[in-house]
Amino acid sequence: MHRIDDEQRRIRLGRRHLLAPSVRASSAPAVADAVVALHSTDAATLHLSVCARLSEPGIALMERALYDEVSLVRLLSMRNTLFTVSSGFAPFVDAANARAVAAKERRTFLKHLEADGKGLDARWLADAEQETVAVLAERGRASGSELSAAVPALRTKITVFPGTRQETVQGVASRVIRLLAAEGRIRRDRPRGSWTSSQFRWTASGPWPSSPTATAQAEVARRWLHAYGPGTEADLKWWTGWGLRETRTALAAVGAEEVLLDGGAAGWIAPGDLGPEPPVEPWAALLPSLDPSAMGWADRGFQLQADHRAALFDRAGNIGPTVWWNGRIVGGWAQRADGEIVWRLLSDVGQDGSALIESEASRLTAWVGDTRITPRFRTPMERELTA
Structure with missing residues (x-):
């Protein structure tokens, strides 16, 4: 079996994830396509991930792609997580993941409405959704x-988990809006605050x-293999949130080729990607x-x-801000x-590495400007560094 060692995997990451200066992109959609999908649970993460890979980083370019051109779109998709993908790739993510996530969201919400006992049902929800979309259209x-x-x-309140320790009263507005967005009937528009804010305005959209x-x-599997391959079956299953049967079916459908990884595990690459x-x-x-380079x-x-x-990492498995040197996380x-x-730094990178890290810190400082960034998921090192 053909072998791809860890050093070659790190070289692939540096080039295919657009992290080396010579391969940086000129547009935000190009970055999104290179890494397949960008984590967007934290609004700041999206902008930081893209700008780290742009030859000329800037918030204006990001906002134009997100809100003027709509060449980048946010979708509740893999692992029931908010991702941003290029508009050309969005239909595939919608069919591969987002539709199933939206269907589950709808089932869950309808159960909460039924358990509340006020007679709120699917018809009531459909009317509320229709009126919400009509307001946005106007x-x-x-x-x-x-x-x-x-x-x-949308001002209705319901009791969720009645009769249990988790019983609480909640407004339905966020659930209805989230469901409409998950189904692609509305989308996130410019935030109410700066680019680090997750308090979005909403606008009507189409399926x-x-x-x-x-x-x-x-x-989706084909693109993931090109960007992240070689990876294991377990890697793809985890990243997509699919079941094992779906994962294996997708790998077979694209003709993925099996390779040997360091440590003896079997990995998969896109067809013809052995070189x-x-x-x-x-x-x-x-x-x-x-960032996708750490979460792939x-x-x-x-x-x-x-x-x-x-x-x-935090206790839930979310990685915090990281320092990289030639494909390794070093701090x-x-x-x-x-x-x-x-x-x-947690690893010695030598004088050359330290100088390049210093240069990247200066580049980041320059385009971030006066904005202050606090990650939503805080890790021990991030907390120590800001103490």
């Missing part, structure tokens, strides 16, 4: 609070072109929490030493209250 865009003010049904689920899953990736120049990167695999052993994990970084970018 106004163009609106925040969640503005929608609640305009649509009386994505229909595609068979199996066809879409094969396309070695040409090396890139030495590179360093400061990547945000949940279930097993990150080829890029992360096991004894570094405790400092860089963490943070922004202090005065705006200073600080970092700590």
Whole structure:
């Protein structure tokens, strides 16, 4: 069996994830396609991940792609997590993951409505949704609070988990809006605050072109293999949130080729991708929490030493801001209250590595400007660096 060692995996990461300076992109959609999908649970992460890979980073370019051109779109998709993908790839993600997530969201919400005992049902929900979409169509865009003010049904409160320790009273507005967004009937527009804010305005949207689920899953797998391969069956299953049967079916559909990884595990690559990736120049990167280069695999052993994990991950398994050197995670970084970018290394990178890390920190400081960034998922090292 053909073998692809860890060093070759790190070379592939540096080139295919656009992290070496010579391969950086000129557009945000190009970055999204290179890494397949960008984590967007934390609004700041999206911008930081893209700008780290742009030859000329800037928030104006990101906002144009997200809100003017709509060449980037946010979808509740893999692992029931908010991702941003290019508009050209969005129909495949919708069919491969987002539709199933939306269907589950609807079933769960209807159960909560039924358990509340006020007679709220699928018809009531459909009417509330229709009125919400109509308001957006008329106004163009609106925040969640503005929608609640305009649509009386959105001001309804229900009791969830009645009779249990988790019993609580909740408003339905966020659930209805989330469901409409999950189904592609509305989408997130410009936030109410800066680019680090997750308090979005909303605007009406339309459904994505229909595609068979199996066809879409094969396309997602094909793109993942190119960007993250070689990876294991378990890696793809974890990243997509699919079941084992779906994962194996998608790998077979694209004709994935099996290879041997360091340590003896079997990995998979895209068809015809056996050749070695040409090396890139030495590179360093400061990547945000949940960056795709750290979150693309279930097993990150080829890029992360096991004894570094405790400092860089929170208890839920979310990775924080990381410092990279030639495909390895070698430390963490943070922004202090005065705006200073600080970092700590967990591995020796030598003088050349330290100089490049310093240069990346300066580049990050320059385009972030006066914005202050606090990751949603805070890790031990990030907290220590900002203390």
